[in-house]
Structures are given as structure tokens and as C-alpha cells.
Amino acid sequence: MPAVHIDAKGLHYTPLNQQIRAAVAGGATEIVIDHVLGQRFIGDGLRGDGVTITVNGVPGGDLGMFMSGPTIIVHGNADHAPGNTMDSGKIIIHGSAGDAVAHSMRGGRVYVRDNIGYRGGIHMKQYMEKRPVLVVGGAARAFLGEYMAGGLLIVLGLDGVLPISERGLGSGIYGGEIFIRGTVD
């Protein structure tokens, strides 16, 4: 089946998500959304293990919230909390993301090429083999991995960027692991 194209220009998130769901229900495995500008909740609660959604533009907050299975690739920056309470699947952001990335995530992977905001990976949780992973290519701001209960958080500090320079790393952590490439004060 060929890729389904959706033009998100001027489209509110509810009809946008309805179009995405209809495409998945219709058997689409490739969905491309163009002119995305701040629409929240894209892929909210969406299921579909073989589905790949390409987002061209800047998605709004809570991208892939409660998502279970699909892959979302963003060509642009993302807003706050991509992967919020996500169950499984993948979010790949070719850019930066905002605060609370992967908040309460329970499975799946979030990869951010550049930097993330405050409270990245906050309250991520894991159970046995089901383990969420957040990888950040650049830097993370304060309170990274706050309240973590499980999962794997990696900050790489590529291209000479200082991965961690603010306070509160792993504040309240009681499970999971954080790997920082470089020195931590």
C-alpha cells in the first residue's frame, strides 16, 4: 500500500488524529504528515506495530502520548513531553525537544539528535524485560532522570557539547540507569 499523505496546515489536532487513525485502520504502514506546526497529541494512544509516521515540521506537546507500537520520525524540533507515558514504539527527533521528554514512559525508545529541556526521563519505569530507553545526542538541562523508577537514559554530549551542566541529576531516582558521556560534577 502506498504512503498516505496528510496536509496538517491549519488542521486542529483532533481531525488530524482522526485522519491518522483512519489511515492506520485502512491498512497504511507509511503515513507522512506535512506542514505540522504545533499540533499537540499527534499519535495519542495509537496502536500499530508496523506503522511509521513521518512528521515534517514542529509537532506540539505530548507527541506519541500513550502510544503503543508505531514509529514516529520528526524532521524538526519537538515540543514538551514527546513519548509521555508511551508504552512501546519509537520516536526519533532530528532536532531538539522540550521539557519532560519521555515522562513516565513504560517502554519503547525515544532518540533526540540534539538537546532536551528540563526533567528529561522523569519517572520512567520498567518491568522485567520491558524497559524504556531515552538517548540524547546533545545536552540535557536540570533534573535529568528525576524520580526515575526504571529504564535507560543516555546523554552523549556529541560535537563538543557539555552533556550536563545544571543541578538535580537523578534527583529522587529509585530505579533505572543514567549514562552520561563525560564528567559529571
Place this chain on the structure above:
Amino acid sequence: MSIGSVPLKFRVSIDPERCMVCGRCVENCSYGVFRQENEKIRINSRNCVACHRCLAFCPRDAIDISEKPTDYRSHPLWTRDVREAIFNQAKTGKIILAGMGNALPYPIIFDRLVLDACQVTNPSIDPLREPMELRTYLGKKPASLSLKEYPNGDVELKTKLSPNLQIETPIMIGHMSYGAISLNAQTALAKAVSHIGTFMGTGEGGLHESLYPYQKHMIVQVASGRFGVDINYLERGAAIEIKIGQGAKPGIGGHLPGEKVCADVSCTRMIPEGSDAISPAPHHDIYSIEDLKQLVRSLKEATEWKKPVFVKIAAVHNAAAIAAGIARSSADAVVVDGFRGGTGAAPRVFRDHVGIPIEAAIASVDAKLRQQGIRNEVSLIASGGIRESADIAKVIALGADAVYIGTSALVAMGCRVCGTCYRGQCAWGIATQKPELTQRLDPEIASVQVANLIHAWTDELAELMGAAGINSIESLRGNRDRLRGYMLDASLMQVLDVKSVGA
């Protein structure tokens, strides 16, 4: 250790004339009070929590439990409880945990409100002869209806209605999680609400798969820990409730002690076995009222706007302002949990000192929403220390649409409110996960008891309404004029918008 032994909280004694040494007390007590030595039952009163399991099963009524058997020199300020709390903290250096609801003797506002009845000037209604409408719809109501009339007389509703929950009685069972209570206890509650035609909350422990058959009667909770929350869970609930706070411990998150996290609980919540399940204080994606609106909408998006979303807050000083914000967030109901709400575990200082009474909270929330012209945007559900049908009638008259009961439902299953839920040793099989204890609770029998309670209260409500000349619960809702305050001070009566008896 210089403090030494603290006096017994309870003294247990067995009348030797009556005791037949059957050993039932030894078998039933889960706190280690009794042991049998030859032909005698030996007692260790220090372990007793007064859960009454022993005396409930003694065939000879031979057991006596007395509270505070040893006197302190009495003092109005340095009460026994205050002195013993200091001993405890001097020894341990820790925060004291407690279970169940507020244990301090604050006056109970319900007990200072009385209900009206009709006589002579307008006659009362007999519920045996005339139908009483107790059916309640919970959810967003339209501000106005727009209709299209056809020439043949047909009328079509053009206004789009939001999804509502239909309940046959204004009584629902509140959120008590699997983990805080046993699966048998939750199953009993599920069977009861299915039978009656009302709903129960899952609490923040997820929905166990054995309860899927009852999912049409479940309100699934999304709390700050997001335990057990995934798209399957959200889709199964008849409604979704965001837990912002809880009356027993406003400002802090849920707490399930590690002792109660067995394999099954660990799997449902996705946390390691034996580790404490502590929910963070705020939802870490809600730091303002605007953020709450986003969470409400994210849940509606996830479930395609087909389910009502409720928001539960603890009753605190600015509950009315918070509720006004919730009413503008697309949420369908506000649940207000008063300071007498129960809990499996909370720091004692929070349980006893933080929060305000539900009577005052509901009255001020209802008044503010009406004042702002948005009362129709949300239903109001009251909870926190609802003990009897009179409490329900009074809180509905103060503005609530329905109530959640918690402790009452557990008492209907045998709980004696000993308040040691956090230890996971409940002898009644309710607040524990130990199989040898949970098997004591038969879900079928317990469900009949809970259904009986709700049924009896519903009948009493119908009688109270009939006596007041009201035949529909809608006419009782917010009807402050059918209440009078008896020995309430002027400022509280102003908050409640209730007149004094005689006025």
C-alpha cells in the same frame, strides 16, 4: 534505650468460664496476639490492633478487648496520642505512617445539619406509592439546547451532547487500588456495582485482568505515578479519572508500602516486587491549571472523545478556584475528597492536619461554579467520610451530584477500621496481599453485603426525599433551603449558605 515500654493500646482478655479452647482466635488473629499452650490460650495484648477478628469468630463471646487500659495522668494539651507520637519519633527518627481517615476530634459538620420534612403546607410523598427518581447522569451538560422543529411536530436535538455516565443511585464506590486492598476485595466491589448499576474506581493500581468482565462499571484512574496506565487500560474504563490529590493526604502522592507489593501487584503496576510504590506529589506533566487542561484533552484524544474524564482533587482552601479551572478544562466532573477521606497509608501528620471538610468544600465549589455560570460544565462528586444515607442527602443538598464511598464499603465487607492497613496484615483479607488472609474474603458473599448497603442507603434516600416532598434527586441537588444548621457558627453557615434552625 531510656524510653522503655509504652502502655498497651488494647488489653485482650478471655473469660475462662466461657472459653472452650476451640482455638479459633489463635487461627484467626493475624497479628500474633494468641497462642495455645496445652489447655490454655495465652495472650500477648501488645500485638492487638482491635480488628475484632477474634471476637467475631469466638463461638462463646468469651473475648473482651478494652482500649487504653492504662491511664496516663490526663492532660488537655499533652494527650496520650501526642506523648506516644513523640516517643515513637524519638526512637525511630521517622515520619509516622497511619491508615484510614482523620482520627482527630474535629466537629463533624454533617452532624450539625438537619434535614427538612413536609407537613400540612405541602404534603410529603410516599415512596411506596409514587416513583422516586434517583437516577443520576454524571458529565457535562449543555448550557442550552438548540432544537429543530419540523412541520409534522417532530423535534430534533441539534446540540451535541457530551458522554455521561448513567447511575441508578447517586452512590458510587471510590478508588481503592489493587495493592491497597486485595483482589478478592476489589472483585467483591466490582460484583456489587455491576449488580446495582453504579460504578467503582480502580485506584492507581491498574485494572487486573480478572476484573475485565466488570469493566463497563469501572472508572479507571490516572494518578501521578501512572501505574498500570496504557491505552488498553484507558479504553476499558467507562470513564477516566485524573487523580490530582486525595483528601487523606493533600499535596502528596499515593503510597503503597513494599510489604503489600506481591508478584501480581508488581506486575500490574510495573514496579519491582517488594519495593514501595510511591507516586510523586504532582503529575510531572501538570504544573499549572493550563497543563491540566492538556492532560484532560490528551486522555480524550487517546479515547477519541468517547469517555467522560473526571478530575479528583483534595479539599483544600482554594478548592473552589481549582474547581472553576477544572470546569473550564473540558473535564466532565470534579471529584472533591474531604479531609476525612480514608487511605491505606499516609503520614499521620497529613492525615490529621491537612485539608478541609467536604461539607464546606462542596458548598463553596457549587456556589462558585453557579456564580460563574458554569455549574453545568461539570458534575460534582463528593467523598471523604460518608458514613450513612443522611450524609449523602446533606452533601447533595449542599451541591453534590453524587458521592463516592470508601471506608463504608470496606466496613460492609467486615473491616473494623483498626487503621493498620499499611502493615498488610489485615485479618479480614481486605487490606492485605497474603494469600492465607485474602482467601478469608469470599467475593461473592462480600459483594452481596456491599450491594445490600448501597441498596439500603438508596431506599433511605428515597424515604428522606419523599418526606421532604421531593420526588427527583435533581430537586434535592444544591437545595440549601432544605437544610438547617444546628449550632454552627455564623461564618460557616455563610459558607454553606444554610440558615439556622428556627429561621
